Amino acid sequence: MAQFLTIDDPSDPRLADYLSLRDVNLRKSLEAAEGLFIAEGAKIIRRAAEAGYRPRSYLLAPRWIEGLKDLLDAVDVPVYVVSEALAEQVTGFHVHRGALASMERQTRWTQADLMAADRLVVCEDIVDHTNVGAIIRCAAGLGWDGVLLAPRAADPLYRRAIKTSMGTVFALPWARLSDWAQGLESLKEHGFTVAAMALSEDSVSIDEFAAELADRPRKVALLMGTEGAGLSSHWISQADVVVRIPMAHGVDSLNVAAAAAVACYALGAAPHSLGDSGQSAG
Known part of the structure; x- marks a missing residue:
């Protein structure tokens, strides 16, 4: 059974795991060094626990204890009971x-x-955690098998990525590419058609590419580029096909997460799944 400890001092060292959650650089170093991540909200906490992630501790306002009682009864870890005002002091934002x-x-x-x-879905240097979380949620919800991330892409287990994904980062398989420069060759060696989402003169519409897949089904690795600049010329040059979403009203492109949703839907769900991506994201 969990150990309930009431804390009223925001500088208490036992709260170190929860310090300054909006300071991205601090959180990167702290979470990597300590081997932890932060789950925010009762629903996300429950999904992490149900996926088999083990808690180090909980930080709870009193009103949330009863709703998480079954989880708390099943573990022997500290539960730091704090006021919502103190939680805000420690984390740096209103933990609503x-x-x-x-x-x-x-x-x-x-x-x-x-x-x-x-x-x-293969994400190059997408550094925005919200976009990475949204892409993983789209891939899971639309039946894709998983997500590969280039070495410099954002961390799917950062708090904002988890929150945006609604916990699908715990269910959909994802991993890091070991080599940015040569990683796409590995995909081709394993039978993938590498499709780059980009604006270029030789691009084909996503509807045209989807029709080709319907006629000749094959494995697809969909490349998505970083915010603003898009995919690197190095990755585009290695793609088997460059694909675009037709746009209107003078708009040249969509947000990368929105584009991923459109592409995942248009190109069809995977015939089978490596993991359980049927978890509700609502």
Whole structure:
């Protein structure tokens, strides 16, 4: 059973896991060094626990204790009971969901694991955590097998990415590419058609590419580029096909997460899945 500890001092060292959650650089170093991530909100905490992630501690306002009682009864970790005002002092923002958990990180999938997939989204240097979380949610909800991330892409287990994904980062397989420069060759060696989402003179419309896949089904790795600049010329040059979403009213492109949703829907769900992506994201 969990140990309930009431804390009224925001400088209490026992709250170190929850310090300054909006300071991205601090959180990167702290979470990597300590091997943790933060789950925010009762629903996300529950999904992390149900996916098998082990808690280090909980930070809860009193009103959330009863709703999480079954989880708290099942673990022997500290539960720091604090006022919502103190939680705001420690974390650096108003924790309107009133519940946080520090969870132990796990490496669940590798690049090699995802090579058995039929449909992968591959994110180059997408550094915005919200976009990475939204892309993973889109891929999961639309039946794709998983997500590969270039070495410099944002962390799917950063708090904002988890929150935006509504916990699908715990269910959909994702992994890091080990080599940005040569990583796409590995995809081709495993039978993937590498499709780059980009604006170029030789691009084909996504409807045209979808029709080709319907006539000749094959594995697809869909490349999505960073915010603003898009995919690097290096990755585009290695793609088998460059694909665009037809646009109107003088708009040249969509937000990368919106584009991923359109592309995942248009190009069809994977015939099978590497993981359980049927978890509700609502």
